Amino acid sequence: MHRVAIQTADFDLSAEVAALRAGDGGVGAIASFVGTVRDRNDGSAIGGMELEHYPGMTERAIEAMIDEAGRRFDIRAARVVHRIGPLRPGDQIVLVAVASAHRGQAFQACEFLMDYLKTQAPFWKKETTPEGARWVDARVADDAALARWGISAGNA
Amino acid sequence: MRVQVRYFAALREALGPAEAVELAEGSTLGALRDALLARGGRHAEVLARGRAVRCALDQTMSDESATLRDGAEVAFFPPVTGG
Numbered sequence: 001m002h003r004v005a006i007q008t009a010d011f012d013l014s015a016e017v018a019a020l021r022a023g024d025g026g027v028g029a030i031a032s033f034v035g036t037v038r039d040r041n042d043g044s045a046i047g048g049m050e051l052e053h054y055p056g057m058t059e060r061a062i063e064a065m066i067d068e069a070g071r072r073f074d075i076r077a078a079r080v081v082h083r084i085g086p087l088r089p090g091d092q093i094v095l096v097a098v099a100s101a102h103r104g105q106a107f108q109a110c111e112f113l114m115d116y117l118k119t120q121a122p123f124w125k126k127e128t129t130p131e132g133a134r135w136v137d138a139r140v141a142d143d144a145a146l147a148r149w150g151i152s153a154g155n156a
Numbered sequence: 157m158r159v160q161v162r163y164f165a166a167l168r169e170a171l172g173p174a175e176a177v178e179l180a181e182g183s184t185l186g187a188l189r190d191a192l193l194a195r196g197g198r199h200a201e202v203l204a205r206g207r208a209v210r211c212a213l214d215q216t217m218s219d220e221s222a223t224l225r226d227g228a229e230v231a232f233f234p235p236v237t238g239g
Contacts (some may be wrong), residue, residue, distance in 0.1 A: 035239055054212070057231070061215075094239050118239040119236065121238050122231075123237065135165055135237075138237050155210065155235045
């Protein structure tokens with residue numbers, strides 16, 4: 001199974017996790033994170049959003065993040081799925097799933113990958129609000145989240 | 157030398173998706189940004205120093221000190237907001 005998928009289609013958490021652990025009897029823990037589209041942001045109702053990315057760089061960047069997670073944590077497999085294109089409130093946007101022998105490393109690697117992805121993977125969200133469409137601003141809190149792992153983000 | 161410049165998100169909306177730029181051999185990524193700023197107009201507006209603009213060289217996050225080579229792919233874009 002490929003470790004990274006960038007796709008317009010939705011994903012199925014159960015199917016992704018089943019594929020991630022298939023054939024590996026050493027897996028004792030799966031940690032997963034699913035990000036979804038909220039119906040409000042910064043005080044405005046969100047009608048939908050469009051997700052743009054940098055084809056090629058996106059996949060390379062996330063592959064490098066998974067390599068780094070593998071150096072830092074004792075994990076057996078990882079999978080990242082990120083959707084692009086038009087999305088509606090309630091839709092799933094992103095999946096990070098990590099398999100490990102024990103829960104501690106799985107939890108940590110999952111959070112590490114998500115923190116890394118938020119500030120280093122080339123995606124951009126454009127929201128539709130009653131006041132018109134607007135590009136979402138990067139959050140300093142996301143840089144701070146990555147800094148906890150000893151990595152300077154320099155994004156927001 | 158000639159480099160390919162790509163823009164994303166709000167920068168793409170202002171400048172289009174891509175353009176080729178001629179530069180002196182050994183130019184840095186910062187020198188490329190200077191050359192684009194010198195054109196004035198929308199380039200000067202959206203690439204202005206002080207605006208939050210991030211860049212990549214050959215599809216890896218980079219900074220303006222990086223040296224470019226002929227055929228390089230440079231991208232300018234706003235801070236990323238995925239996840």
